[in-house]
Amino acid sequence: MIYSFTCIICPLGCVIEIEMENGKIKEVRGNKCPRGKEWAIEELLSPKRIVITVLPVEKSELPVVSVKTSQPVDVRKIPSLMKYLSELKLMAPIKIGDVVAEFEGVKIIATREAKKVK
Amino acid sequence: MEPLPQIPMMSYDVVVIGGGPAGMAAAVKAKELGLNVLLLDENDYLGGILPQCIHPGFGLHYYREELTGPEFASRLAKRLVELGVEYKTGTRVLEIRNCSDLEKVVIFTSPRGAYQVWAKAVIYATGARERHAFEIGIVGDRVSGIYTAGESQTLMDIYGIMPGKEIVIVGSGDVGLIMARRFALEEAKVKAVIELMPYPGGLARNVMILRDFDIPLYLSHKVVELRGKGRVERVKVVRVDENLNEIPRSEFWIEADTLIISAGLLPSVKKLEQIGVEIDPATGGPVVNDRLETSVPGIFVAGNSLLINDLVDYVAEQGELAAEGAKEFIEKGGIESRKWVKVEKGENVRLLVPHYLSGDRDVYLYLRVARPMEDIELRIPEIGKRMKFLVVKPSEMLRIRLKAEEIEGEKLTVRVVKV
Ligand SMILES: Cc1cc2nc3c(=O)[nH]c(=O)nc-3n(C[C@H](O)[C@H](O)[C@H](O)COP(=O)(O)OP(=O)(O)OC[C@H]3O[C@@H](n4cnc5c(N)ncnc54)[C@H](O)[C@@H]3O)c2cc1C
Ligand code: SF4
Numbered sequence: 001m002i003y004s005f006t007c008i009i010c011p012l013g014c015v016i017e018i019e020m021e022n023g024k025i026k027e028v029r030g031n032k033c034p035r036g037k038e039w040a041i042e043e044l045l046s047p048k049r050i051v052i053t054v055l056p057v058e059k060s061e062l063p064v065v066s067v068k069t070s071q072p073v074d075v076r077k078i079p080s081l082m083k084y085l086s087e088l089k090l091m092a093p094i095k096i097g098d099v100v101a102e103f104e105g106v107k108i109i110a111t112r113e114a115k116k117v118k
Numbered sequence: 119m120e121p122l123p124q125i126p127m128m129s130y131d132v133v134v135i136g137g138g139p140a141g142m143a144a145a146v147k148a149k150e151l152g153l154n155v156l157l158l159d160e161n162d163y164l165g166g167i168l169p170q171c172i173h174p175g176f177g178l179h180y181y182r183e184e185l186t187g188p189e190f191a192s193r194l195a196k197r198l199v200e201l202g203v204e205y206k207t208g209t210r211v212l213e214i215r216n217c218s219d220l221e222k223v224v225i226f227t228s229p230r231g232a233y234q235v236w237a238k239a240v241i242y243a244t245g246a247r248e249r250h251a252f253e254i255g256i257v258g259d260r261v262s263g264i265y266t267a268g269e270s271q272t273l274m275d276i277y278g279i280m281p282g283k284e285i286v287i288v289g290s291g292d293v294g295l296i297m298a299r300r301f302a303l304e305e306a307k308v309k310a311v312i313e314l315m316p317y318p319g320g321l322a323r324n325v326m327i328l329r330d331f332d333i334p335l336y337l338s339h340k341v342v343e344l345r346g347k348g349r350v351e352r353v354k355v356v357r358v359d360e361n362l363n364e365i366p367r368s369e370f371w372i373e374a375d376t377l378i379i380s381a382g383l384l385p386s387v388k389k390l391e392q393i394g395v396e397i398d399p400a401t402g403g404p405v406v407n408d409r410l411e412t413s414v415p416g417i418f419v420a421g422n423s424l425l426i427n428d429l430v431d432y433v434a435e436q437g438e439l440a441a442e443g444a445k446e447f448i449e450k451g452g453i454e455s456r457k458w459v460k461v462e463k464g465e466n467v468r469l470l471v472p473h474y475l476s477g478d479r480d481v482y483l484y485l486r487v488a489r490p491m492e493d494i495e496l497r498i499p500e501i502g503k504r505m506k507f508l509v510v511k512p513s514e515m516l517r518i519r520l521k522a523e524e525i526e527g528e529k530l531t532v533r534v535v536k537v
Contacts, residue, residue: 006322006325006326007322008321008322008323008326011509011514012508012509013322013509013511032508047330049330050174051303052172052173052174052186053172053303053304054172054274054275054278056278062276062277063277063278064275064276064277064278066169066172066186066188066275068172068174068186075330078303082303082304082305096188096189096192111172111186111188111189112169112172112188112189112192113192
């Protein structure tokens, strides 16, 4: 099986192919530098993403506040993270950088201010 | 227009129109340079489109740190407040009047009424507007459920409202792709992204979103029609050939309740056109010199109203440059140059800014290619300049530094050619 990725580490955007055989990596090709190889292998075996969303806030000028995870999250865990987040309701005021929740050791950080309504 | 009621008319060195990153960076710089500045924005908050761009990817050059849009905006806003820059939100600029080189009037409305202020120089940083469905030739029933990508982003990420459940996105530029991810994460079904061109419009890191969420991308396709009773129910898609002509009998329908249009941004320049500022059809923004001054002396422009930028870092850089220009303009009573050197577009250059260089300072040229190409050289034959690039793409703006001493002659032609 051959998996192909467009590398996003630098603007060159090499198309990197990983050839798998019996669950093992047989060959990585197309990368013009080692950083790309490392990235592609991680993308194949355990891709991770910073997750961003908005959460409802009570008593706030705007009804939602934007948040991000403190670190990239394994993509397989994203659905359960999103489910956990969908049950949260926050309370204003919230400042940028506040840790508003935590999920399996990943901090959920506010990226926008939520001012309290007057 | 009748003269407005003469409230005591305030006078400023510079009025900055628009409080997005371009306008905020311009106002901050102008204040740092000792100018008396007023910034106006029609939204209720500062930051322009950044507070709704909640994904990371902002500020790697400007702050050497990867921030989300709201975080980037709040840093600039904080600096603005620290410096004591005067600003008003909820104020919409209606008109600029160019009375003389150092006398301009800016007319705006606020919830309390209409006002006008004097300015010696104006920095115009009103951002861009989005193309709508009717501008890209989609016909059909008059239905609800059609939004531009930016509108859907405002609904979801500022107001927490989901625009729909089954989504078709027109356009694979960054904005469309980023919204595809937002919809998919919030459990809407993104049924397709439809792209007219044979290659995706966005940066590779955003094209990856499609793989993450198994979203089908139809290259060389377009949406031509939509049907529904009251609300969108289905959209008609056709394939196009290499000349972008529709291929007969290639059409198919996709069921969806929402159509998101992400068909590109256009610099918003209306108030500049009204005072006769010359517009470059290639960028859709004004023709400028290397201080980002338009063809009307003392009117400067920065950010997405100058040209569509993919990186906020360059937007902020343009804001600062415009502020430096305004300072020079006010001090010297005009921007002077012994002789302007015209910059022209050669092979595979779709757009290019600035249009005129003075040669008395180093400059950045911002440009986009028309077609993707590999192993190329960017050449300016008049001065023998050559730079190698392994890849160039229309989706990635190039930024090239020219030294003052390199800039000479009548004109410079920028060409992107295969080596
Ligand atoms: C969806 C999306 C994703 C993006 N992602 C990234 C990214 O990951 N990384 C990155 O670096 N860049 C990104 N960008 C690009 C970046 O956000 C923009 O280039 C930048 O915000 C443009 O700034 P601006 O100040 O020119 O315009 P804007 O941010 O649009 O601000 C213009 C301001 O002018 C105001 N205004 C307009 N007309 C008037 C008037 N008549 N009177 C008063 N005020 C007025 C508006 O209210 C607005 O606040 C993204 C852009 C979009 C759309
Ligand atoms: S493989 Fe290396 S050179 Fe190629 S895109 Fe990735 S980082 Fe850049």
